[in-house]
Amino acid sequence: MSKYFGDIFGGFYSLMVGLGITIKAFFQPVVTLQYPHESLKMTPRYRGHIELVPDPETGEALCIVCGMCQKNCPTGCITVAGAKPEGSKKKVLTKYRLNFTTCSLCGICVESCKPNAINFSKDYNLAGPRKEAFIFDLLKRLKEKNG
């Protein structure tokens, strides 16, 4: 008999606890993000594809065209080319091509870069109709960024 009533009261109490949990959730703020209209800021350690770091003064690429990233890349997805303009001592970057279809985001290029001229971008919503859309011209991107 005591088990019968114990079951009823225990069951009723646990049902009330359940109702309490849902009503608390009801008054909590929603966590849904209306994705196309709003999006989260990516965390600073997010590793997107690489991009060139501009010189804070001139806005040109910091890259010295040493070619370390190209040499170290395990999948060979980076192609760098540079040229020495007349009367200049330093090489200037003329081409920085990233084939993102084979990049594994290992980050060896960023680690090996002495002047810290490349870093990870925060781009995460990448989509394209063709494979060629993922062969990035990073120099062009930098120029577009500078306006």
Place this chain on the structure above:
Amino acid sequence: MDLLSSEIVRVLAFLVGVIAFAALNAAYLVWLERKEAAHMQLRIGPKEVGPFGLLQPIVDGIKLMTKQLFIPKGCDPILFMIAPLMIMVPAIMSFVTIPFSETLVARNINIGLLMIFAFASINVLGLLLGGWGSANKYAIIAAARSVSQNVAYEIPMLITVIAVVMITGTLNLNEIVIQQGGMFWNWNIFNVFASPLMPVMFVIFFICSLAETNRAPFDMAEAESELIAGIYTEYPGMGFGVFFMGEYANILIGCALTVILFLGGWQCPFGVAPGVWWFLLKLYILVFTVIWIRWTYPRTTFYGLLNLSWKILIPISLINLILTAGMLKVF
């Protein structure tokens, strides 16, 4: 003026009013259900169509109405088409006797309570015919389940109602409400001098009305994780839509009855300005609770459902019936 006050105009006005109330509520309770479910799961719910998604039920209705009314091969076309109406019509008929306020009642019948329970039992027949008529194994399993469920839960519900009727001494819903006038301790739920188990009776009646309307956690008729959609499996477009509206209209009837029998109907808890607003406030608080319960508990097993009725609800309501009779005789 003679024409306006005539009986026919009155009947027509209430007919249109009752159907509009039932249909509007059925549409917007779906919206409320989706919103409430969403917020309990920390989501937003419908928001794109209209402000706060308020036009969503209308858009859903248009979508259902433009669908083809497809009758599957091998099913009984007459039963198949009648079944949704047998859910919807009794629900709308029951609104006739519901007193929204002292004067706002379509027909103040002396046996209003009896009439509502008579119509509520047609509901089960609708579910059974719908399941049988669709000639689908899931639908038939669901129909068999919902019939035994409704039979099991009608007993404690009616025993509870008998206890209430013994206290009030009338089957007229408006008079039951009038007797609960004044402050809130005059309501039947707090009427512990008539029977100390009255709050328990309220809980039993509420549980039974959940089970009678096939609401979660007793939604055996539409056990979507086990039986696809139960008896609604084969229904296309508005056939399903009418079933759905009937379900919400039945929830409204169940909650309205609970309010009238236990929570003082259109009476104010503090005795000021009784009227239709208090009735609607109590009604929607109960409807909110029904939806709240649905989005809290998982579905019970079928055995658990029948055990709850036969082992707990029926004995307790019988004890209360005897107790009430004794208390009425002694005091």
